[in-house]
Amino acid sequence: MLPPVDPVVLQRNPNFEVLYKDLCSRKLNPNGSTRDTKKQRVHDEIRKSLTTARTNLLASQILIDSLSDLPSKAAHLPPDLHPCIETVTAQLNGQVASSDREILSGDIALFLDALGPISAALSTQLNHTASLLCTIADPQHQISTTSLPAKATALQNEATHDLPHALAEAHVTLTTITSTLLATHLALLETSIRILEQTQHGALSRHAKSSAELVRARAQVLGLQAKMHALTHAPPAEYIAALKAFKKALGSGERALRDREGIARREMEVYEKAGGKGMRDLARRKEGLVREIERVEGEVGKLEVGRAK
Template sequence: MLPPVDPSILHNNPQFEQIYTHLTTNLLNPDGSTKVKPSQKAQEHALRENLRAAQEQAAQSQLLRKSLGQLSPRAAEGLPDELLEVVDLVAAGLNGRLAPEEREMLADDVEYFLGHLRPIGNALSTHLLNSATQLAGIVYPEESNPRTLQTLTPTLPTHISTLRQTLLAQQDTLATNHLSLATTSCTVLSTHRTLLETIIRILEQTKHGSVARGARSHAEHLSIVAESMEAKLKILEREALRQIYTPEVQSALGNYGEHLRDTRRRLREREGRAEEEVERYEECGGDMKVLVARYGGLLREVEGVRGDIRRLGGEA
């Protein structure tokens, strides 16, 4: 897979962007392999097949060497103990765990080993079949029958190759998503930084800048205007009162107040005399109808006086 490149790097380096685009479009495949011309495909295919064959042979040789040293007791059940010891010594020599001089001492053991290849091969085949069955159980976890797993062992190479290709594709997708996420994170962080810078600048302008000074000056101006308007209103109020309550008006109001007080006094005197007269009538005898009529007239007169007093603002 080609290494991912941050889009901002490509944007800030146009020449590098051209080279990278040329490489990814014209020269290299997404998996990093070279895009060859048609004339080179046959040669490359032959080389690839030879390489695959060499890799398979090396893998088989390594698998046989390791399997010889890891024969399970179940697989080597039919081998005699002497042959098992020889197998362990030969496996140690094949895996490079013996010194050269020790290998020369094993010439007889090697001949004994070669003379018993058939039983050793059967035990090794059983061991490899058990290993393949265990591997099939891992690849196909939904299957639990050993016989079914043994029938699935021939499909292991194809299935594992498919899983490997799927894994590689998912790794490529994951790397692409990581790059996209990193790009988005950089954009978000850049936007957040711009936002913080804007907020700080606005706060500075609001608290210490021209906006704050202008608002403070405007507020002070309005305060002074309000104070001057209040003083003017007080002056206008005094002037209006002085124009309304002239000396003549004040004298007339004083005379009218004196007249009201004199009228209230006379009305209260009339009320007192009427009440005294009512009391005298109540004490005297005589014709009741005449007294009642007189009494009613006096009451009406008293009520009339009280009404006059109330209209004048006094108390009845």
């Protein structure tokens, strides 16, 4: 048997559905083996003969069993027929030896003479059994004994073909529903975890971020307000006078710096013209002057100390 296919797949692929049904109904046997038409026909004939033989055997067995139970269940049957019925039943079951058949020929003759009432009682018993089978076959609706073979065939087909196929389809549907349920459960868990992270673990960080964004927005608003105020309102006269005085002071300071720069440049030019020898001579002269100044300062200090004494 081929594995069941999801009905949705068959609906989306009509050609595959035709191929699948053809394989299941014509190309393959129920056990999954390849179907051979010629051998299948021979097997069907053998199966039909076997079914007929089994039916005849079961019918004979049912008649024998019903006949053996007839003395105890048919109350209107004459008591003198009970021994002959039991004898015939034993002979039909093979319980009577061939050597004893001649002795029991009288009972058999009596059975054949009373075949009419025995057949009527047996028919009544079989009709009662058939009515019980009808009740078992369909407990909710009373069916006739004539429709019992069709009902039995339908129940057999349902048990051997329809129910297994429906069970396979239900299994596929259940598998699909289970997969969808698991996917939904996974999405639910992910959403729950995300909600927990946002409500429990991310509250402080979101609060700090929101506060920083609020401060930034307020600073931008204040900056825009200051710019609008500066563009729409003229500065006061004191502020302008202070700016002019500051600009004038910057100008005089700039001129003084330029003068000092010129003096420094001229001194550098003098030093460059003096060369290395002149610079060394100036250094010796400076060193001598420094020593002379230190000597004079020392003598002055001694004189001041002596005067203080």
